[in-house]
Amino acid sequence: MGQEKKRNTSGLISFFLFLLFLQSLPLVPARHPIELRFRGLTIDDGLSSNLTTRVFVDRNGFLWVGTFAGLNCYDGYSFRQYHHQPGDGNSLSHDYIRAMHDDCLGRLWVITRKGLDILDPHTGQVRRLGISAAQLEGASIKETRRGEMWISSWETGLLRMESTSGRILPLPEPLRSGLCSKMKVASAMDLEDNQGNFWISKETGGAFRFSPATGRLDHFQAGKGSANKLLGNSVYDICQDKDGYIWIVNSAGLNRFDPALETIRNFPLPGSQGRADGYFSCMFVVADPCGWIWLATNQGIILFD
Secondary structure, three states: OHHHHHHHHHHHHHHHHHHHHHHHHHHOOOOOOOOOOOOOOOHHHOOOOOOEEEEEEOOOOOEEEEEOOEEEEEOOOOEEEEOOOOOOOOOOOOOOEEEEEEOOOOOEEEEEOOOEEEEOOOOOOEEEOOOOHHHHOOOEEEEOOOOEEEEEEOOOEEEEEEOOOOOEEOOOOOHHHHHHHHOOOOEEEEEEOOOOOEEEEEOOOEEEEEOOOOOOEEEEOEOOOOOOOEOOOOEEEEEEOOOOOEEEEEOOEEEEEEOOOOEEEEEEOOOOOOOOOOOOOEEEEEEOOOOOEEEEEOOEEEEEO
């Protein structure tokens, strides 16, 4: 229950951050005073529920919003809803949406509380892949340039699938042997960087960089006695900016990895020291085209130049 509540809170923050990002880009030239405008989308606008879990923008620019009560597609004017229909095998397996991502064929992969579905937005038809909900706990999903879906799982760590067929593929070495058993809690493939490396976060174990080309696996974590360390091991999200830097966020702050120099620079969260409640956490990071870094925290939005 605690994990569900944490993910729900993260989803709400993700949705809020994305709307903020869309509204702000035309108004925020870098290194100028910032004026932010907010607009909320609710059930009054056609959303199936105000309790959102995840948000995703597909390659055609449509905004997909997962909620407690169905999946929603927003075209900038109105919502189209998708729901579970009892007795209908061509509908979603459940109305509680955990994550989604589109594939190279234009279909939307949807993780629900009951399993993994593939939705064809053109026909509205759904294919259920028959993967148990337990294998999909702690949902996160990404497609790689090779046409593979990588799905995170609280139970199994990482699940790798072929996008076109839905066939489960073995994890490459060295993810398959040794490391996989250490990554069963909150592991997620967050990013495929410009060099084709996979960046994998672990909520309590730092960040990993895996090169499919060489099979090399690098581990980045917190520690004393070295400047080239993360601020903390509770890694929640990873992104890459327009200059190629990798940004890693965790409970302690923001970390910038320089791929050219193989170095890490730390940026502690403002106000994180000396808080009475002792808890200040960053959960999502977005790098925009203007060079700003947007952070979603449990205390609100932080904009970093």
